[in-house]
Amino acid sequence: MANDQIPAQQQQWPGTTKDMTPAPDHGESSYTGRDRLVGKKALITGGDSGIGRATAIAFAKEGADVAIVYLPEEQADAEETTKQVEAAGRTCVRVPADLRTQEAAEQAVRQAVEGLGGLDTVVSNAGFQMAHQSLEDFPDGQIERTFSTNVFATFWVAKAAVPHLRPGSTITITTSIQAFQPSQPLLDYAATKAALNNLTVNLAAELGPQGIRVNAVAPGPIWTPLIPTTFPGEKVEGFGSDTPLGRPGQPVEVATAYVYLASDEASYVSGTVLGVTGGKPVF
Template identity: 80%
Template sequence: MADETTQIPAQQQDWPGTPSKLTPPADHGETSYTGRDRLTGKKALITGGDSGIGRATAIAFAKEGADVAITFLPEEQADAEETRRHVQSAGRTCVLLPADLRTEEAATDVATNAVKELGGLDVLVNNAGFQMSHQALEEFPGEQIERTFATNVFATFWLTKAIAPHMRPGSSILNTTSIQAFQPSEPLLDYAATKAALNNLTVNLATELGPRGIRVNAVAPGPIWTPLIPTTFPEEKVEGFGSDTPLGRPGQPIEVASAFVFLASDEASYVSGTVLGVTGGKAVF
């Protein structure tokens, strides 16, 4: 993992960004993560698996013995191929499913294809997200609000609806929320609202799906070093990113992926309806 004293320098990328241009490089667990057979035989769909938290989760799941399918936007094909390379190097299958999940039809197609290609599904990780910052309420475009909610909330709902009928008792659904749900910042008004909605949806789905033996939990990351940061904030806001946490640094994607591994594993067999914070010390309650 990155040196804890490393500070993030000013930088910027065009959206949607790529991990190959991050300075310093992000840690997705390519060499730092050691699997312990906690997900042997499981089959998982991870949205937004081309980079950041999604890539790290795919790599960690593979090293724990799971086969995975990942979604990504078509323009992120090269990054998705890199994720697949790391999953395959761990000896597991990685199915690539390019898709824009902002419609119910697209989400349903992804669910159908993931179940078909993997031969079933035990874990769904709703991780794909969109954010773009603005300094004043009047600057938020209407089309951005729609995109943020469609990507972060609607896609999660549609995928869960489509995949839950294929899941057996012991399966799990995991949502990526955020510290923004608890400590919202004004430049991320719409994004923060979607993450609060996902917290509510997680608890509600845990009640709905519990009788079927399906667990539903969420992970709330704090400031994590991914391409989302330099693509959605001005350079001066990127500099020193994460240094305001009690631990004094940003988190790495693999540090979030480790939480997803726990929640997807049988070790968490009695954990449902929980939001697990990975925030560097920022409060999640």
Template identity: 75%
Template sequence: MDTESMKNIPEQQQEWPGHTAGMDPQPDHGETSYTGRDRLVGKKALITGGDSGIGRATAIAFAKEGADVAIVYLPQEQQDAEETRNQVQQAGRTCVLIAADLRTEDACRQVAEEAINGLGSLDVLINNAGFQMAQDSLTDISEEQLHRTFATNVFPLFLLTKALLPHLKEGSSVINCTSIQAFEPSETLLDYASTKAAINNATVNLAAELGPQGIRVNAVAPGPIWTPLQPATQPPKKVEGFGSGTPLGRAGQPIEVATAFVYLASDEASYVSGTVLGVTGGKPVF
């Protein structure tokens, strides 16, 4: 795995939602660096935001561990989604593509139906899709941005989980993607950081509610991870040196976060529920 290049990320910018091909350096999703160990054999997972970044790396890692996956992505991310499917298929597993905007209950119900139809059943739901857009102050955050941030980051956690609940059986797992921003918020990401704090709370509450059914609910809190979201939502100067302020002195690779999702989805984590697992390069998550 190339971690040295993560110490010197150059200034750059993309239009939202960003694409993997335009990133410098190219992120590592585990295409060649990750080796599966049969930890998820026979499992079926739905991953939102699965076209690129953490979602792609998680889909690839799950496939290499023996799982079939369905990924959800925005229609304008089709190219990245097809590359994710290609990588999953190279690992010998099935990848169902579902293009959808998850901000409404109808969309979440449709995605749930397509995922079940495509995979046959479901063992793992990963609520990973997210939106952020850096702004200098509260007065720069428009009503439209506020709605998009909360409707993308928080609403599907409730709506998609609810839609899939009849299909989740004992031993199933729901894993949410929160952030270091919930614990150490950046002033320029006020609305985004607020959604991540909400996700932490929802994770703990859902773990309490679904525990009696044998369904585990956890969250992964990434730190600064090199994904298309960064050059597409941050000013170029903020992207330069991205992640250098962590104790490890660099940004993380997407595959370094995917390993946390693998663990929480696996039977190795059978007694782990209601927790937030930090993958932050040394920044505290408490």
């Protein structure tokens, strides 16, 4: 996709896929599975749209059943994800939940385990961001919302999931290029992603003796509903053109990283942050 194909546009949070121009590619027809996750049972938070939807579709095409956690107001997008997973011949368990409390996170994991009949891999992908041009513009309560969605929920989901995991299981956390190249309008979001990089390394050390691998994926500018809901319309125009590849990434281009890290091909990979950034450095 050329960068001039992203026109100015804006949506209200949390946004919908159907209102994005152009439509993002989640791998509905472009992704081909190779049986790398046959028989796996996966929990994906933020699985209704964007990277989460693409990961759910890719996992299903690789042979996994999935449970997707999503905000109740994102039901329409969640139903479309379900349709795509089922078209691949796999089960999709829908779990509407706001993960900003420990109770909700624990309940979401329970529902996923019950619906899938077990759990092999967790993708903690749900996230919140909202850009503001100056510190004074950040509204009261936003930093609490950003940290509870991005960091606390990841911790609670992982803690609740671990008793159900076994040797060979995986946890993959969505961080961001913002952890390495933070931008001021996203200062709270960038801070949460740096925290998640640290959490990834510590969880890998903690869970390694149990045979559980923990890694992170750090996306760069990816064309998801987060973008038109986060920035003013004029900032969205030309989104992704500042990468060495000169364009935004598509959700399906990130999903391949999650497939790799959940597969046996990555059996000796743990404590790693894998960048999918269009050429922006991750170190």
